[in-house]
Amino acid sequence: MNASLQKLRLSFAKYSIDAFLVTDDVNIRYLTGYPCQESWLLILPRHVYYLTDSRYSLDARRHFGRINVVECKKSAFDSVADLVSKRKVHSLGFDERHLVVVSFRRLKKALTRKVRLIGTQGLIENIRAVKRENEVAAIRKALCFHNECYQYLKTIIRPGQAEHQILEKLERFVLRHQQIFSFPPIIASGPNSCLPHARISDRKIKKNDLVLVDMGIEVNGYKSDLTRMFFLGKIPHLVREVCEAVAQAQRLAIAQIKPGVLAKDVDSCARNFLKEKKLGAYFSHSLGHGIGLEVHEKPGLSPRSPSVLEKGMVLTVEPGVYIPGRFGVRIEDMVLVTSQGAKVLSGLI
Numbered sequence: 001m002n003a004s005l006q007k008l009r010l011s012f013a014k015y016s017i018d019a020f021l022v023t024d025d026v027n028i029r030y031l032t033g034y035p036c037q038e039s040w041l042l043i044l045p046r047h048v049y050y051l052t053d054s055r056y057s058l059d060a061r062r063h064f065g066r067i068n069v070v071e072c073k074k075s076a077f078d079s080v081a082d083l084v085s086k087r088k089v090h091s092l093g094f095d096e097r098h099l100v101v102v103s104f105r106r107l108k109k110a111l112t113r114k115v116r117l118i119g120t121q122g123l124i125e126n127i128r129a130v131k132r133e134n135e136v137a138a139i140r141k142a143l144c145f146h147n148e149c150y151q152y153l154k155t156i157i158r159p160g161q162a163e164h165q166i167l168e169k170l171e172r173f174v175l176r177h178q179q180i181f182s183f184p185p186i187i188a189s190g191p192n193s194c195l196p197h198a199r200i201s202d203r204k205i206k207k208n209d210l211v212l213v214d215m216g217i218e219v220n221g222y223k224s225d226l227t228r229m230f231f232l233g234k235i236p237h238l239v240r241e242v243c244e245a246v247a248q249a250q251r252l253a254i255a256q257i258k259p260g261v262l263a264k265d266v267d268s269c270a271r272n273f274l275k276e277k278k279l280g281a282y283f284s285h286s287l288g289h290g291i292g293l294e295v296h297e298k299p300g301l302s303p304r305s306p307s308v309l310e311k312g313m314v315l316t317v318e319p320g321v322y323i324p325g326r327f328g329v330r331i332e333d334m335v336l337v338t339s340q341g342a343k344v345l346s347g348l349i
């Protein structure tokens with residue numbers, strides 16, 4: 001059985017549980033490798049049950065070897081209750097962030113009174129924060145095609161093109177290469193770039209504009225997320241100064257990254273530098289985030305993050321300065337935490 005499943009089982013004793021019900025598809029995909037939808041996973045010390053319905057059971061049976069596939073005939077709640085009773089489970093753990101109140105109530109009702117439901121938070125997400133080699137390999141693959149997208153963008157971002165026209169071309173490019181985005185791209189030109197997550201508009205790009213492109217590609221569920229700035233002509237002095245400050249803030253933060261460092265200290269390294277440059281008030285979001293099967297996952301690189309960096313984490317580092325009504329600059333790269341420090345994975349771009 002895979003190491004991540006074993007890690008999860010090791011936490012059973014701490015929470016005094018003898019089984020865990022995983023109700024989040026991303027976490028199930030992580031534990032099983034199966035790109036599932038609308039399923040649950042019941043993990044016992046020696047058995048694993050994948051619960052699904054007739055839409056998915058045939059495909060799931062083809063995929064799974066040692067995991068039992070249960071086709072829920074009535075409801076998932078009843079199937080869990082049957083299994084829990086058959087396997088004599090007394091305390092069933094679940095993640096409070098992934099079970100809505102209505103489902104919790106239905107589950108409680110379906111279980112016999114002898115079974116205690118124990119709420120936990122983020123057990124699997126904490127395990128996911130440290131990537132396995134195959135996960136880093138998938139992220140590298142996503143970045144490889146991501147690089148091709150940026151090369152392509154360089155050829156199509158031209159004065160006269162509207163933001164939505166660039167998006168349309170980029171979408172066709174991605175589709176033609178049988179790839180997918182990891183989130184809807186952000187293409188923000190001129191003053192639109194002062195909104196960190198601007199919506200794509202019909203604004204036409206002008207001579208001497210800057211264009212912010214934040215996008216991501218997904219390979220086997222694993223995601224990339226980078227932001228690049230494109231300049232179309234002369235770069236005004238203030239824009240150049242801001243770009244240099246943002247790039248330096250990013251370099252300083254990346255240089256801080258190594259196992260054992262507090263995530264919030266990496267954030268404050270970039271934040272303090274931008275404050276020194278009198279730009280601190282314009283850096284309105286956190287410095288970065290973990291990334292993997294989800295675009296935003298643990299650990300957060302923010303002033304409030306409780307996380308300590310560990311070898312194998314993959315992070316974005318994305319300082320930004322947004323001057324209202326004028327322009328915004330964000331530079332976002334992805335790094336792998338290694339024993340020697342941060343290795344920039346997006347270095348080719």
Ligand code: GLY
Nearest residue numbers: 214215225318332
């Ligand atoms: N594109 C979302 C982010 O950079 O976090």
Ligand code: MN
Nearest residue numbers: 214225226332
């Ligand atoms: Mn991004």
Ligand code: MN
Nearest residue numbers: 225316318332
């Ligand atoms: Mn990001």
